[in-house]
Amino acid sequence: MKTDKKGAQAKVEYNAFLAACPSRRLLDRISGKWVVLILCALGGDASTQPGAAGTPRAMRYSEIHRLLAGVSQKMLTQTLRSLESDGLLTRTVTPTVPVTVSYELTDLGLSLHDMTRGVRSWAQAHMTEVLANRENHGAHTT
Numbered sequence: 459m460k461t462d463k464k465g466a467q468a469k470v471e472y473n474a475f476l477a478a479c480p481s482r483r484l485l486d487r488i489s490g491k492w493v494v495l496i497l498c499a500l501g502g503d504a505s506t507q508p509g510a511a512g513t514p515r516a517m518r519y520s521e522i523h524r525l526l527a528g529v530s531q532k533m534l535t536q537t538l539r540s541l542e543s544d545g546l547l548t549r550t551v552t553p554t555v556p557v558t559v560s561y562e563l564t565d566l567g568l569s570l571h572d573m574t575r576g577v578r579s580w581a582q583a584h585m586t587e588v589l590a591n592r593e594n595h596g597a598h599t600t
Contacts, residue, residue, distance in 0.1 A: 487544070492529055492537045494574045499525050500547060500563045501571035503578065514571070516550070516562035546570060 472481040487493065498504070502512030504525055517525075523534055538561060541547045546567035552558040563571055 484544070487540060488546075488570060488574075490537070492526065492533060493541065494578055495526050495529075496522060496534075496537060496541065497546070497563065497567065497571045497574045498578050500561060501568065501575060503571075503575055514563050514568060516560040518558065518560050522561065541567070 472479050474481045474485055499522055500517055501514045504512070519534070519538070522538075523529065523531065526534065529537075538547070538549070542549050542561075544566075545564055547561050547563050550560050550562070552560070
C-alpha cells in the first residue's frame, strides 16, 4: 500500500491555468528569447538556415556569447545558471589554463530543445508575414 501512495503522490497533476500552479513560473522561465536561443545553439541549430538541425554538442561560454548577438554577459550568465538549476543543461569545468567551462544539454534539455526548435523555425519562416500584418494593423488603427 505504501508504494501505491508514493505512486499517487509522484503523479501530481499541474495546471498552468491555475494561479498557484508552479508550472507558471517554469513557463515564464523557458519562454524567454535567450532560453530558446541557448537551447537551439546547444542543440546544434546554430545554422542560419531556417529549420536546419544539427547534432547537439557542448559549447564554451564564449562560443555561446558570440553566437547570441545582443545578449549581455550578465543575462547570458543568469540564463545559463537558471537552465542548469532546472536540470536542462550541465556545466563542465575543465582545469586547464585558463579554466575551460562548457555547457551541454541534458536529456531533459534535449526534450525541450525539440519544442523550441519548432518555435524558432516558425518565427524565422513567418517573420515576413508577421511584419506585413503589423504594418497593416498599424495603418488601420491610426
